[in-house]
Amino acid sequence: GGAMTDPKGDRSKGPSEQDDPDLFTRIVDSDEKGVYVSGAKAHQTGCINSHWIILMPTIRLTQNDKEYAIVGAIPADVKGLTYIYGRQSCDTRVMEGGGDIDLGDAKFGGQEAMMILDRVFIPWDKLFMNGEFEFASMLVERFTCYHRRSYVCKTGLGDVLIGAAATIADYNGVPNVSHIKDKIIEMTHLNETIFAAGIASSHQGHKMKSGVYLNDDMLAQVCKHNVTRFPYEISRLAQDIAGGLMVTLPSEKDFRHPEAGPMLKKYLVGRKGVDVENR
Numbered sequence: 559g560g561a562m563t564d565p566k567g568d569r570s571k572g573p574s575e576q577d578d579p580d581l582f583t584r585i586v587d588s589d590e591k592g593v594y595v596s597g598a599k600a601h602q603t604g605c606i607n608s609h610w611i612i613l614m615p616t617i618r619l620t621q622n623d624k625e626y627a628i629v630g631a632i633p634a635d636v637k638g639l640t641y642i643y644g645r646q647s648c649d650t651r652v653m654e655g656g657g658d659i660d661l662g663d664a665k666f667g668g669q670e671a672m673m674i675l676d677r678v679f680i681p682w683d684k685l686f687m688n689g690e691f692e693f694a695s696m697l698v699e700r701f702t703c704y705h706r707r708s709y710v711c712k713t714g715l716g717d718v719l720i721g722a723a724a725t726i727a728d729y730n731g732v733p734n735v736s737h738i739k740d741k742i743i744e745m746t747h748l749n750e751t752i753f754a755a756g757i758a759s760s761h762q763g764h765k766m767k768s769g770v771y772l773n774d775d776m777l778a779q780v781c782k783h784n785v786t787r788f789p790y791e792i793s794r795l796a797q798d799i800a801g802g803l804m805v806t807l808p809s810e811k812d813f814r815h816p817e818a819g820p821m822l823k824k825y826l827v828g829r830k831g832v833d834v835e836n837r
Contacts, residue, residue, distance in 0.1 A: 559608035559634070561599040561673060562701060564616045574622040583613055583675060584625045585688070592681040593688070595628060599673040606641055606669055608634050613680075615698060619691040627694050629687035630680040638678040644670040656810025659835070703775045706782035710756025716749035716792055723796040729837045730801070731829035741795045748788040755781035 564573075564582045573582035583597030595613065605611060611632050619627050632639065646668075651660045687693065724742055727733045759777035766772055797804055803826070812818045813835070823834045 559602060559605040559611045560614065560701070560705070561602055561605070561611050562614045562616050562698070563600050563602075565598050565600050566616070572617070572620060572623055573626040574620075582616070582623075582626050583628065585628055586625075586677060592679055593628070593630070593685060594677045594679055595630070595675055596677055597675050599675070601644075601670055602673050603668070603670050605634065605671050605673060606643070607666075610634060611639075611673070613675075614701065615687075615694040617698065618695040621691065623694075624689040624691050627687055627689050627691040628685070629697070631684040631686075632678055632680055636678055638676045640674040640676070642672040642674065644672065646670075651809075654809050654811050656814075659810040659813065699775070700772060703773060703778045707756050707759040707773050707778040709782050709785040710753055712785050712789055713749050713753040713756075716745070716752070716789060719792060719796050720745045720749060723799045726800045726804075726837070729828040729832045738799055741799055745792045745795050748792050752781065752784045752788055755784055 561583075567576045567578065567581035573579070573584065576582070580597050583595055583599060585593045586596045587594040599605075599613070602611075611634055612629065613632065614629050615627060654660065687697070720742060723745065724733070727735075727738050727742070732738050755777055759773040759781055762774035762777060763771045764774075808818070808822060813822055826834050826837065828834075828837045
């Protein structure tokens with residue numbers, strides 16, 4: 559897990575200027591074995607199912623921020639680390655007993671958490687930056703260059719959503735209606751535009767002195783900006799194609815109910831030959 563984002567507190571002030579010094583992760587003590595860090599990391603996607611966490615600075619640092627210039631690796635279950643699990647909009651579906659339709663993955667869902675660090679120990683051999691504040695900005699820039707290009711993964715989700723939109727159009731009996739086809743074409747165009755920026759960023763990468771390749775920074779930023787806009791339009795078009803049932807659909811528990819189930823199967827039919835459950 560790449561733990562870069564700190565809570566930040568007052569965004570107009572740097573780490574050493576905050577009223578509470580723990581709003582950015584920092585070294586609070588050291589001994590002959592290593593250092594001890596306190597602070598927090600926010601929005602940590604996948605942290606709970608990671609084996610190791612890499613702590614990194616989140617912004618440009620100054621001479622006064624030397625204690626915050628830290629990069630180190632910690633086991634995900636290290637002493638002094640507390641996870642506060644985040645909530646998602648569809649959390650309650652897990653408690654409704656619908657594991658076949660309502661949950662995409664009933665066992666291994668995505669998650670984010672807030673990580674609270676209270677004197678977490680890092681041995682010297684797992685510490686990769688220790689006060690070298692002048693390199694923090696370059697580290698952040700290079701990390702985000704890789705990370706923002708990696709958002710091309712969203713096009714995989716887009717592919718699934720486009721396929722689902724085309725399928726529900728077929729189930730509803732309108733796959734050849736012109737405005738439906740136009741919307742699916744537009745969804746594909748937006749999705750492939752995200753993909754193109756990510757692939758171009760990699761293709762335009764250059765070899766650095768270390769031998770490691772760094773992808774093109776500008777195209778990586780374009781990929782990220784596309785991802786902050788296009789998936790929402792793709793989703794809007796999918797909802798337009800699918801209709802209101804996409805957001806008002808009864809639960810799987812209702813669908814399996816001995817009384818409600820048959821009524822839903824009667825009234826939620828699509829075109830002839832389409833299974834109601836599939837729809």
